[in-house]
Amino acid sequence: MRIIIEKDYNSLSKTASLLVASQTVLKPDSVLGLATGSTPLGMYNNLIEMYKRKEVDFSKVTTFNLDEYYGLSANHPQSYNTYMRENFFDHINIPPSQFYLPKGDTENVTSECYKYEEKIAQAGGIDFQVLGIGENGHIGFNEPDESLNVQTNLVDLTPQTIQANSRFFDSFEEVPKQAISIGIATIMKAKKILLLASGENKAEAIAQMTSGYVTTKVPASLLQTHQDVILLVDEKAGKLLR
Template sequence: MEFYVYDNYDEVSKYAAKMVSDFVNEKPDCVLGLATGETPIGMYKKLIEYNREKLVDFSRVKSFNLDEYRGLSGSHPQSYRYFMDKNFFNHINIDKHNTFIPNGICEDVKKECSDYEDKINEAGGVDLQILGVGSNGHIGFNEPSLELCVYTHLTNLTEETMKANSRFFKSGEEVPDKAITVGIGQIMKAKKIILLASGTKKADIIGRLFSGKVSTENPSSILQVHPSVAVIVDKDAGALI
């Protein structure tokens, strides 16, 4: 794994955006795997700037997001479709028909998961996967467990993850307890991975990411065996390395 430490979140976002834009410029029809949450927002803002300045062109890019809350429609303000449109897609020259996110209100969850997996494979797989990481080590919504799922699946969210997500909802009762997520196998099939982390709350899990040990209780630890991973953090998140 490559490891990059920057002074602050803004520098992390700038470097990550430069890495993504360089990748897209080298392969204009690439497939991007995208993440939601607070961590990648700064990167998305920089990529919007680069696109407006015509430094990067997303017109031929396809994207697949990692996950979506079960029970939320794409128009719900806390859905990940809404998040991606608001923070990225609405501001760049990507074809919205080429942006894919699981359908959180589908009737047949098993079919939705299978179809989503097929769509990624039919697109040729993910060329560049962006990841955040939870304080408990989850990537996508692959939570710590005795077993990890290889394929796209419906998962139960842990109490820790729900608590972390609760700040985005009006009340704890509104926080979804399930999500559709791309599995570990599909993440590991990506040709290149960029993992972003910022802040002291992520220091412990980033330290464990470089332990040399792989455990299903820390899903992010599997990234140690991927051939091309760039971990980009600020000084606070990288304090234990």
């Protein structure tokens, strides 16, 4: 695992955007795995600025997001589909037919999970996966547990994750309690993985995911068995790294 420690969130976001842009230069038809949440927002902003300066081109890129809230339609203001369009896709030149998120309001969740997994496989798998990390070590919405889902599945969010995500909703009650998340193997099959973490509240999870031990109680710890992971943190998130 390569570890890069940046001074602060701004420099972390800049480096993250340069790494994503380099991937699209090396392989213009890259399949990118994308994350939502607070952490990648700066990276998306930088990529939009780079696109405006004609330094990066997304016309041939295909993207798959990690997850979507179960029960929310694509146009729901708090859906991850809306987040991605508002914070990234609407500002770059990716054709709408080339970005995918699980359909949160599906009537057949088993089939939706299967189809999402199939679509990723048909695209040739993920070349470059961007991940955030939960305070509890989750990646995607693969929450700490005795066992983890291999493939895309409907998952229960932990009270801690619901609490953390309630900042985007009017109240705790409004936060969906389940999500459709890609599985651990789907993530681990990505050719390259970039995990971003910013802030002191992530320091413990970052220390645990680099501990030298693998445990499903810290899903991100499994990344230690992947051969091409870049861990990009700011000083606060990296403060317990040895």
